[in-house]
Amino acid sequence: MATNQNPSSLTIGTRGSALALAQSGIIAKLIEQATGTAVELVTIKTQGDVLTGSLANMGGTGVFVTAIRNALLEGRVDVAVHSLKDLPTAPQEGTVIITPQRENAQDALCSRHGEILDLLPPGARIGTGSPRRAAQLLAARPDLEIVDIRGNVDTRLARAGLSTADKPDTPNDLDAVVLANAGLRRLGRAHVISELLPLAGMLPAPGQGALAVEVRDSLADEDPGLFSSLMSLHHVPTFLAVTAERAVLRQLEAGCAAPLGAYGHIAGGELHLTAVALDPRSVQSSALPSRPAVRREARVPVSSVDDAVAAGVALAAALLEGGASEFLDA
Known part of the structure; x- marks a missing residue:
């Protein structure tokens, strides 16, 4: 779908797992309600669906995303749906991310x-x-x-x-x-x-509970009405919170195997952001002495993406000052 101003249907690229199909089905219904257009799911096999072993050994979070993104960028699907925590933290040129309201992230x-x-x-x-x-x-x-x-x-x-x-x-x-x-x-x-599990003892992965609806940025010019309808799904408090969480992850340069949790939420115009870094040796062997976790919290006013990123970067710096660098290098 490149220039069709009134598409009779839209296609969503998704992984074929039961969970991915359920998530994409939820988004399909939201898109149908927002646009009045029928939506079809197109399953795409990703590298993460083919390879076995740990996520780190498979090559990181991008293994669940790249094939679907390629289909989007090549015009084989109109929309891509991902678990937001699966997205690499680096932005993707040529696409826009829309974040519907997040489910409970615990x-x-x-x-x-x-x-x-x-x-x-x-x-x-x-x-x-x-x-x-x-x-x-x-x-x-x-x-x-x-x-x-x-x-x-x-x-x-x-x-x-x-x-x-x-x-x-x-x-x-x-x-x-x-x-x-x-x-x-x-x-x-x-x-x-x-x-x-209470957040006090079990912080989720950055972006957990949120979905990412990805579209080509050219859609804003090709079909402004459709783009506007899709953007109506965007939940700004969710987007600011997950942006801050992912900024922590990116600033620490922590891979998918790092024992790192982060959770943020917006209340009263403030971002409440908490992150924890844990000793990976505690998981590797009970014979190895583990060091106490490093946990930091912040409450800062946010009104923009730049504010959210700055909050995540600052909290990552606080984790490093508290000794988290030892865990990331382990």
């Missing part, structure tokens, strides 16, 4: 018998593929055994006996798993949540 504990974290038995086995989650879980409960897991949401839930999907080849061997609340709710799996 992480969720899903335990076999419905226990909250404090009531899990000593030595309980908890599954997660995130060093950030693992480090914060061990900071709260050093006795836990963290099990590195991969796979889609149902595969992970099956490890704790919580999936309704048929997973005969998946071991049922964990006491609990930790997943993003937003993803579980978008998939209709809220009933498996035992506890929303």
Whole structure:
């Protein structure tokens, strides 16, 4: 769709996982309501869907984004939808990011018998593929055994006996798993949540819970009416908050394997921003002495993207002054 002023339909490029399709389906309905135009989902296989192993070994967050972005830039789809936390922190030339209002960004504990974290038995086995989650879980409960897991949401839930999907080849061997609340709710799996882990002890990944709707910047000239309708989905408080969170990540030059959490929200014209950097050695081996986490908070007035970026950069500097550089180099 390059110059069609009244397109009969729009196409959304999306990954083919159940969660990605659910998220893109939510956006499709919002676009249909905003534009009055039918929307079709086009599934695109990304490098992250093909490769196996840790995210760091696959090449970082861009592995879930690049193929979909290429389809957008080449005009094969009209809109791209991503989990915002999957976007590289560097801006993409030629596109505009629209951020609908964010879902609750907390992480969720899903335990076999419905226990909250404090009531899990000593030595309980908890599954997660995130060093950030693992480090914060061990900071709260050093006795836990963290099990590195991969796979889609149902595969992970099956490890704790919580999936309704048929997973005969998946071991049922964990006491609990930790997943993003937003993803579980978008998939209709809220009933498996035992506890929303408090932000005081479990900060999410920068951008967690938010979606990124990406369009070509040329659309503003090619079809101003459509561009304006799509921009009506943009939630400025969400955008400012996630911009600050991602500025922390970018300033620290922390990769996807760094145990780093950040969360911001806007209240009364102020950005409340918190970030934590954790010792990766706490996850690598219980035999290695781990150092205390470095956590910093700030409350600053924000009214622009520049303000949000400045807040994130300043908080990253505070983390480095507190010793976080030792964790990032580990």
